[in-house]
Amino acid sequence: MTPAGPSAHRVRKQRRYGLIALLVLLCLLPLVLNDYVQFVINTMLVYCLVAVGFNVVIGYLGQLAFANAAFFGVGAYATGLSMVHFGLPYPVAMLIGTCAGGIVGGAVGLPALRVKGYYLAIITLAVGELMRWFYVHLDNITYGSGGFNVPNIHVFGTTLTDRGKYYVFLAAVVLGITSTSLLLRSRFGRAFAAIRTNELAAASLGIAVNRTKVIAFAWSGLIVGLAGALYAALNGRVSPDTFGLSQMLMQFAIVVIGGLGSLAGSVIGAVVLTAAPELLRDFPGFEEIVFSLLLIGVLFFMPKGIGGLLARKFPLFRERLYREPTDA
Amino acid sequence: MLDVENMTVRFAGLTAVSELSFSVRAGEVFTIMGPNGAGKTTAFNAIGGFIRPSEGAVHFDGKEIVGMPPEKIAGLGIRRTFQNNGILREMTALENVLTGLELDTASSFVGALTGWPKSGRAERESVRRARTIMKEMEIVDLEDRIAGDLSFGQQRLVEIARALVAGARLIMLDEPAVGLAPSERGHLGQVLRQLADTGIAVLLIDHVQDLVMAVSNQVLVLNYGKKIAQCPPAEIRQNRDVLEAYLGYA
Numbered sequence: 131m132t133p134a135g136p137s138a139h140r141v142r143k144q145r146r147y148g149l150i151a152l153l154v155l156l157c158l159l160p161l162v163l164n165d166y167v168q169f170v171i172n173t174m175l176v177y178c179l180v181a182v183g184f185n186v187v188i189g190y191l192g193q194l195a196f197a198n199a200a201f202f203g204v205g206a207y208a209t210g211l212s213m214v215h216f217g218l219p220y221p222v223a224m225l226i227g228t229c230a231g232g233i234v235g236g237a238v239g240l241p242a243l244r245v246k247g248y249y250l251a252i253i254t255l256a257v258g259e260l261m262r263w264f265y266v267h268l269d270n271i272t273y274g275s276g277g278f279n280v281p282n283i284h285v286f287g288t289t290l291t292d293r294g295k296y297y298v299f300l301a302a303v304v305l306g307i308t309s310t311s312l313l314l315r316s317r318f319g320r321a322f323a324a325i326r327t328n329e330l331a332a333a334s335l336g337i338a339v340n341r342t343k344v345i346a347f348a349w350s351g352l353i354v355g356l357a358g359a360l361y362a363a364l365n366g367r368v369s370p371d372t373f374g375l376s377q378m379l380m381q382f383a384i385v386v387i388g389g390l391g392s393l394a395g396s397v398i399g400a401v402v403l404t405a406a407p408e409l410l411r412d413f414p415g416f417e418e419i420v421f422s423l424l425l426i427g428v429l430f431f432m433p434k435g436i437g438g439l440l441a442r443k444f445p446l447f448r449e450r451l452y453r454e455p456t457d458a
Numbered sequence: 459m460l461d462v463e464n465m466t467v468r469f470a471g472l473t474a475v476s477e478l479s480f481s482v483r484a485g486e487v488f489t490i491m492g493p494n495g496a497g498k499t500t501a502f503n504a505i506g507g508f509i510r511p512s513e514g515a516v517h518f519d520g521k522e523i524v525g526m527p528p529e530k531i532a533g534l535g536i537r538r539t540f541q542n543n544g545i546l547r548e549m550t551a552l553e554n555v556l557t558g559l560e561l562d563t564a565s566s567f568v569g570a571l572t573g574w575p576k577s578g579r580a581e582r583e584s585v586r587r588a589r590t591i592m593k594e595m596e597i598v599d600l601e602d603r604i605a606g607d608l609s610f611g612q613q614r615l616v617e618i619a620r621a622l623v624a625g626a627r628l629i630m631l632d633e634p635a636v637g638l639a640p641s642e643r644g645h646l647g648q649v650l651r652q653l654a655d656t657g658i659a660v661l662l663i664d665h666v667q668d669l670v671m672a673v674s675n676q677v678l679v680l681n682y683g684k685k686i687a688q689c690p691p692a693e694i695r696q697n698r699d700v701l702e703a704y705l706g707y708a
Contacts, residue, residue: 138602309571309572310571312570312571312572312573313567313570313571315581316563316565316570316571316577316581317556317559317560317563317565317570317581317584318565318567318570318571320549320553320556320557320560321557321560323546323548323549323553324546324549324557326548327546327547327548327549328540328544328546330508330528330540330544331540331544331545331546332557333508333527333528333529333532334506334508334528334532334537334538334540334544335529335532335537335557335558335560335620336529336532336533336558336560336561336624337529337557337560338527338529339529345567349571391548450550450553451549451553451556452552452553452556452581452584452585453578453581453582453585454585455582455585455586
């Protein structure tokens with residue numbers, strides 16, 4: 131049975147080879163980069179996961195929840211602090227940071243069972259500020275408003291360089307995006323999208339709305355927690371002011387410009403908005419202008435972001451919420 | 459198959475449905491008619507578990523379903539469509555139909571995100587089932603179209619396919635003919651009749667006379683939440699109470 135037709139088959143093939151080629155290129159990339167560009171690329175990888183995780187809740191589940199910077203911070207703090215206080219090796223600390231993000235994510239999902247829209251937005255923004263209050267005031271544990279240094283990461287007796295981190299980050303990003311993509315193309319992703327459009331209809335189809343919401347929030351928190359764990363390694367420094375409102379606004383801009391409900395868009399948004407400030411370094415003041423113009427332009431001309439535009443123009447970028455049976 | 463007994467639904471002093479009793483058998487099209495505000499949709503919502511009746515009982519295959527959450531009732535094989543369109547506009551037609559298989563896709567959370575073979579098989583099987591029902595309803599060509607871009611008639615068929623795909627035994631349709639062109643209405647009527655002929659119980663709310671008269675086995679008329687008549691469609695036009703309710707005189 132091939133109702134999707136031969137062209138759909140060809141697109142699938144193109145997508146597969148395209149992704150493999152992209153991955154090979156990304157593996158070779160560090161060979162031609164200087165240290166500065168390498169650092170910027172590492173930052174992009176971190177924000178790819180931030181955007182993918184955020185998009186699960188805001189793009190697919192359609193909930194105006196703005197606790198994403200909080201999940202990011204929890205991941206970074208849990209990772210860094212478990213290295214500082216318990217001397218845990220980075221991989222273990224990373225796992226702890228990721229899980230911490232998932233747990234906080236699931237917990238933030240609970241108010242979303244009762245409130246929606248702007249009310250949820252306010253509550254979730256408050257969660258972010260509350261977390262910052264903890265970072266600042268629990269200084270015995272968190273080192274207060276100044277933050278703390280994350281110990282160097284050692285691999286086989288040598289310190290992990292930015293180039294080494296790149297491969298760790300790349301592996302984490304590939305794993306994070308692949309698993310999220312699989313989840314979105316299963317009954318779970320379809321349930322998220324059904325809840326976004328019509329909760330009553332979703333319930334009438336047998337979708338357990340509350341449970342599904344908590345699952346989406348927890349997965350979102352987990353992925354963003356992983357991003358936080360990478361962030362702790364990226365800078366070697368974790369401090370409360372990184373995870374405030376401006377961070378939240380930046381993350382929101384990434385998913386809106388990239389495209390709500392688009393994985394490719396999430397990645398594109400992360401790359402564009404991480405690169406833009408670096409490219410505009412020599413023109414002080416321009417960063418804010420370009421950033422604002424970009425946001426206004428996207429909201430005006432492409433409400434579904436760059437990802438949505440690409441999906442409309444090219445079948446290659448059309449993301450569906452099911453996996454085409456390949457034996458067809 | 460479905461037995462509603464003395465069901466009463468009250469909202470803060472307003473009695474929306476009052477001591478309503480009726481039974482729907484497998485293989486029949488049972489229509490509920492009534493003027494605006496008569497309590498038709500409220501009765502649907504109460505049967506589907508969206509609101510809880512204040513009094514009375516609803517049995518499905520002899521089993522009490524009052525108090526169950528909507529997703530449990532859906533799991534028993536009672537599916538519905540919505541007035542004003544319950545279609546998921548941003549999803550494709552195929553994705554819409556697939557959401558009807560939520561409970562029938564044996565894919566666990568961990569299985570889904572790891573792409574585990576057992577999960578993958580269940581997902582593939584669901585895609586096949588969805589395409590099969592779409593083929594039967596002759597909408598398989600629309601599968602990759604965004605549902606919000608389809609015509610009303612097509613959307614209604616997608617919604618019905620979605621309600622049927624998991625093997626529903628009772629399907630409740632809330633004003634499916636609204637906004638349809640006459641030719642689309644005719645097609646809808648055929649589809650409903652075919653469904654009933656396969657042994658599915660069809661519970662229909664509609665005003666559109668030609669559709670109701672053509673497909674119904676039984677017609678129940680509600681007014682102010684009360685049943686004022688129940689009879690085969692041919693007799694409804696002679697019923698004094700019904701004429702009174704609709705036309706204000708008899």
